[in-house]
Amino acid sequence: VTRAQAEEILLLHRRDSGAADNPELAEALRLAAADPELGQSLEKHLEFQASMVKQLRAIEPPSDLKARILASVTSVDPAAPTPAPMEGGWRFKRRHLLAVAASIILLIVAGDFWLARNREDAPTFDNFRSRMSSFAVRTYQMDVVTNNQAAVRQYLASHGAPADFKLTPALEKLPVKGGGRLSWQNQPVAMMCFALTNNQTAFMFVVDQNAIQQQPAKMEMASTRSFSSVAWKKDGKIYLLAADERPEALANLAP
Amino acid sequence: MAPDVDFEKLVELHYKSLYRFAFSLTRSESEASDLTQQSFYIFAKSGGQLRDKTKVKSWLFTTLHREYLARRRRIVRFPETDFAEAQAELPVVEANFSTADAPAVLNALAKVDASFQAAVSLFYIEDYSYPEIAEILDIPLGTVKSRIARGVEQLKRLLVETPARRPA
Numbered sequence: 001v002t003r004a005q006a007e008e009i010l011l012l013h014r015r016d017s018g019a020a021d022n023p024e025l026a027e028a029l030r031l032a033a034a035d036p037e038l039g040q041s042l043e044k045h046l047e048f049q050a051s052m053v054k055q056l057r058a059i060e061p062p063s064d065l066k067a068r069i070l071a072s073v074t075s076v077d078p079a080a081p082t083p084a085p086m087e088g089g090w091r092f093k094r095r096h097l098l099a100v101a102a103s104i105i106l107l108i109v110a111g112d113f114w115l116a117r118n119r120e121d122a123p124t125f126d127n128f129r130s131r132m133s134s135f136a137v138r139t140y141q142m143d144v145v146t147n148n149q150a151a152v153r154q155y156l157a158s159h160g161a162p163a164d165f166k167l168t169p170a171l172e173k174l175p176v177k178g179g180g181r182l183s184w185q186n187q188p189v190a191m192m193c194f195a196l197t198n199n200q201t202a203f204m205f206v207v208d209q210n211a212i213q214q215q216p217a218k219m220e221m222a223s224t225r226s227f228s229s230v231a232w233k234k235d236g237k238i239y240l241l242a243a244d245e246r247p248e249a250l251a252n253l254a255p
Numbered sequence: 256m257a258p259d260v261d262f263e264k265l266v267e268l269h270y271k272s273l274y275r276f277a278f279s280l281t282r283s284e285s286e287a288s289d290l291t292q293q294s295f296y297i298f299a300k301s302g303g304q305l306r307d308k309t310k311v312k313s314w315l316f317t318t319l320h321r322e323y324l325a326r327r328r329r330i331v332r333f334p335e336t337d338f339a340e341a342q343a344e345l346p347v348v349e350a351n352f353s354t355a356d357a358p359a360v361l362n363a364l365a366k367v368d369a370s371f372q373a374a375v376s377l378f379y380i381e382d383y384s385y386p387e388i389a390e391i392l393d394i395p396l397g398t399v400k401s402r403i404a405r406g407v408e409q410l411k412r413l414l415v416e417t418p419a420r421r422p423a
Contacts, residue, residue, distance in 0.1 A: 065270060065288050069270060
């Protein structure tokens with residue numbers, strides 16, 4: 001215990017508080033006994049403590065308070081509801097009730113979220129289409145921006161994504177804008193983007209068909225408020241073409 | 256009323272110290288009387304549920320303090336302070352306090368931060384230990400020490416600034 005620490009310890013010391021079970025206090029008192037300045041400071045502090053005790057204990061209650069207290073409790077029926085419930089107790093109960101309610105809500109939300117995530121994470125074609133379409137709508141970004149289809153394929157091949165996919169004759173006629181490598185269910189997905197005549201972009205996603213466990217027997221056209229998509233299977237790969245375009249126009253680009 | 260309790264004896268034993276505690280917090284005779292009375296009333300209503308009868312006194316103090324906080328809560332928010340954080344801020348104040356009288360002490364106590372008052376009052380009025388004060392105020396032990404240390408320092412400083420009244 002240093003001198004500064006001793007000062008702090010002694011600040012909380014009362015004359016009658018035992019030091020036997022408090023080694024730090026015992027050490028601080030020993031230091032105070034050996035250090036005249038610290039000892040004098042301690043004496044003044046203890047004098048202050050004694051003065052406070054004396055003055056505060058000199059407060060006297062009104063002479064009739066005891067009688068009033070006894071009169072107020074003589075007719076109390078413990079079984080009756082308390083007219084003035086203990087605020088702390090009520091707050092305690094209310095706080096716990098709120099905590100329990102919040103926990104239940106949290107569990108329901110977390111459970112729902114978990115189920116939703118599980119549903120979303122299932123390797124179904126619907127989820128693949130949904131995730132790829134969302135990517136195209138929200139976070140569309142090409143890794144390579146080029147009109148050179150071969151350069152896009154080279155990039156895809158070098159990044160482990162399907163690169164030997166076959167384009168439909170209609171897609172072959174469209175200018176390429178670029179492409180990128182995505183991932184879905186830890187499976188590589190190739191993206192190739194095409195310029196449409198109305199300044200829109202068509203996104204084609206290609207994934208190995210083994211990546212999708214639940215595939216519909218027939219790939220159907222799908223359309224949301226902002227995007228349409230068409231899908232097909234060819235040579236062990238699943239193709240998904242999505243664009244902000246009428247479904248019929250998109251269907252013309254599919255096989 | 257709680258069974259197997261001699262209520263009159265209980266009141267006789269504790270009402271003065273409860274009143275002093277209440278008065279040190281409120282500095283109002285009527286409020287302190289009301290809080291004391293209310294604490295015993297609550298005990299009469301629900302004190303029978305108290306299993307450990309040796310805890311009656313601290314139960315009464317806890318109840319009184321909660322009642323006080325409930326009344327104050329609408330006005331003041333009480334900040335929490337960590338002991339370690341408080342230590343660095345403690346100034347050294349030396350003075351002769353033996354001449355301070357009760358009104359001066361209460362006036363000074365009234366100016367001490369509200370969050371420190373209850374701990375300081377219990378420290379002096381009842382000689383409660385720190386763990387006991389922590390239990391009564393339902394705060395951590397470190398916070399009790401922090402509040403007492405800072406409250407005592409504030410009290411000292413205030414008593415130095417406000418000379419004690421001398422009898423005429």
